[in-house]
Amino acid sequence: MGAQPKGISGSRAAAVLGLSEYQSPFSVWQRLCEERRPGFNASRGYLLPEDPENASIRFGLAFEDAIATLVERKTGLVISDREREYAEDFNTCHVDGIFSDNAMYEAKTTTLFSFWEGWGEAGTDRVPQSYQIQAQNNMRLCKAPFTRLFVLCWPIRPDEWEAAGILPADIDTMDWATVLDQMGLLKEYRIEASPVLQGLIFDRLTHFWHTYVLPEREPEIDRYKDLQRAFPEPVGTIVVTEQEERWLVERKMITEEIGASGRLGKRKEELKVLTLKSICARLKQDAVIDNESTEKVVFRNAKGDKLGSYDGKTFR
Numbered sequence: 001m002g003a004q005p006k007g008i009s010g011s012r013a014a015a016v017l018g019l020s021e022y023q024s025p026f027s028v029w030q031r032l033c034e035e036r037r038p039g040f041n042a043s044r045g046y047l048l049p050e051d052p053e054n055a056s057i058r059f060g061l062a063f064e065d066a067i068a069t070l071v072e073r074k075t076g077l078v079i080s081d082r083e084r085e086y087a088e089d090f091n092t093c094h095v096d097g098i099f100s101d102n103a104m105y106e107a108k109t110t111t112l113f114s115f116w117e118g119w120g121e122a123g124t125d126r127v128p129q130s131y132q133i134q135a136q137n138n139m140r141l142c143k144a145p146f147t148r149l150f151v152l153c154w155p156i157r158p159d160e161w162e163a164a165g166i167l168p169a170d171i172d173t174m175d176w177a178t179v180l181d182q183m184g185l186l187k188e189y190r191i192e193a194s195p196v197l198q199g200l201i202f203d204r205l206t207h208f209w210h211t212y213v214l215p216e217r218e219p220e221i222d223r224y225k226d227l228q229r230a231f232p233e234p235v236g237t238i239v240v241t242e243q244e245e246r247w248l249v250e251r252k253m254i255t256e257e258i259g260a261s262g263r264l265g266k267r268k269e270e271l272k273v274l275t276l277k278s279i280c281a282r283l284k285q286d287a288v289i290d291n292e293s294t295e296k297v298v299f300r301n302a303k304g305d306k307l308g309s310y311d312g313k314t315f316r
Contacts, residue, residue, distance in 0.1 A: 006035050006092060007032075007087060007089075007090045007091060007092035008028070008032070008090055008091055008092065008205050008208070008209065009092050009093050009094070009137070010093045010133070010134030010135070010137040010138045011023070011130070011134055012028045012031075012032075013133050013134065013137045013201060013205055014129070014130035014131075014133040014134055015027070015028045015130075016028055016204065016205055016208045017133060017201070017204055019129045019130050019133055020130045021130070022052065023049075024222075024223050024225075024226055025208070025212075025219045025220075026218070026219055026220075026221050026223070026226040026230070027049045027226060027229075029208075029212050029213060029218070029219050030046060030048060030049060030229070031048070031049065032213045033213060033216055034048060036213070037216075040216065045231075045232070045233075046229055046230055046232070047228075047229040047232045048229070049229065054158075054159065055157070055158035055159040055161070055162045056109070056111075056154075056157075056158045056159070058158065058162075058168055059109065059154070059158040059161070059168050060108075060109040061168075062168030062169070062173055063109060063152060063168075063173050063176070063177060064096075064107065065173070066173040066174045066176070066177040067107045067109075067150060067152055067177055067186075068082065068096070068097060068105070068107065069174065069177075070174075070177050070178060070181055070186065071105065071107070071148075071150050074181075074186075075099070075148070077099045077100045077101060078099070078100040079096075079097035079098070079099055079100075079105050080097060080098055080100070081095060081097055081098040082096065082097045083095070083096070083097075084097075084098070084142075086138070086141035086142050087141070088141055090205075090209045090213070091137070091141065091202065091205060092141070093137060093138040093141050093142070095138055095142055098142065098144065099148065102144060102145060103144055103145065103146050103147060103148050104135070104138060104139055104142060104144035104146070104147040104148070105147075105148060105150075106131075106134075106135060106138075106147050106148070106149040106150070107149075107150050107151075107152070108131065108149065108150070108151040108152075109151065109152045109153075109154065110151055110152075110153055110154070111153065111154045111156075111157050111158075112153045112154060112155050112185065115151065115153045115187070119151065119187070119189075122187040122188055122189065123188065123189070123190065124189060124190070125189060125190060125191045125192065126189070127149060127151075127189050127191065131149065132191060133201060135147045135149065135191045136191075136193070136194060136197050136198050136201055137198070137201055137202075137205075139191075139193045139198070140193070140198040140201075140202065144193060145192075145193055146190060146191060146192045146193055147190070147191040147193075148188060148189075148190060149188070149189040149190075149191060150186060150187065150188050150189075151186070151187050151189070152177065152180060152181075152185060152186050153180070153185040153186075153187065154180075154185075155180075155183070155185065218230075275299075275308075296309045296310060297309065297310050
């Protein structure tokens with residue numbers, strides 16, 4: 001949570017290492033070069049990445065103070081230096097706070113199902129890799145011995161709340177956070193500072209800064225969305241190489257195979273029929289475990305992971 005500092009911050013560090021699902025090395029490089037020289041991307045013909053904006057971010061920001069207050073009550077410790085910035089040359093961070101015992105405070109929010117998929121047992125350091133990198137980067141800068149990371153889990157996706165007309169500005173976030181905590185949805189993790197890991201991370205960041213950012217040298221692009229921003233208005237006709245021709249032909253064959261008339265397309269349709277026939281039969285036997293979803297049937301595995309849904313028209 002919090003504002004994005006200039007330079008390579010903890011969240012950007014994870015992206016530079018290729019461990020972020022939200023940012024890529026190329027998108028971080030674009031933003032860094034733009035911060036150092038406004039107009040950089042326009043001069044290269046690049047499109048800047050759009051700033052993320054969604055219900056999860058809006059709810060996360062709205063709950064920042066409530067989570068911090070709740071954590072202080074639970075731990076008996078005071079959190080100071082909220083949103084304080086630390087910097088060492090190009091390496092920066094904003095910490096969510098510092099506890100009165102000098103541990104770093106970090107707060108996250110996520111959906112319950114994302115939590116089940118990406119987080120380990122509470123009390124351990126089994127957090128998503130990007131958060132581990134962020135914590136180590138930030139602890140190196142603020143000299144914290146360890147991090148207490150708290151994550152508040154949403155039982156329902158924030159976009160579903162907003163679709164129902166429930167907006168962050170209209171609710172008492174402290175009451176909501178307290179109830180969610182009482183439901184066991186506020187989890188605590190502990191991440192010990194690792195000087196060895198911190199050194200390795202800083203070495204990679206230093207290499208990225210001096211190899212790509214300072215000389216404004218484009219890093220390798222390996223994501224489709226990055227290519228769309230790097231070449232927003234391609235024009236002209238070219239004769240492809242033999243390798244490019246093989247890639248294009250293979251892509252066409254795969255597209256045709258996945259299509260409705262292809263072998264994989266037919267198998268996909270067959271699997272839909274098999275699944276729905278079996279599930280409809282079980283529904284007639286009253287196999288419903290809850291009434292959480294009133295407009296569709298939701299499929300989950302034994303761990304609670306959502307595998308799909310059917311609303312009478314569309315199988316997803």
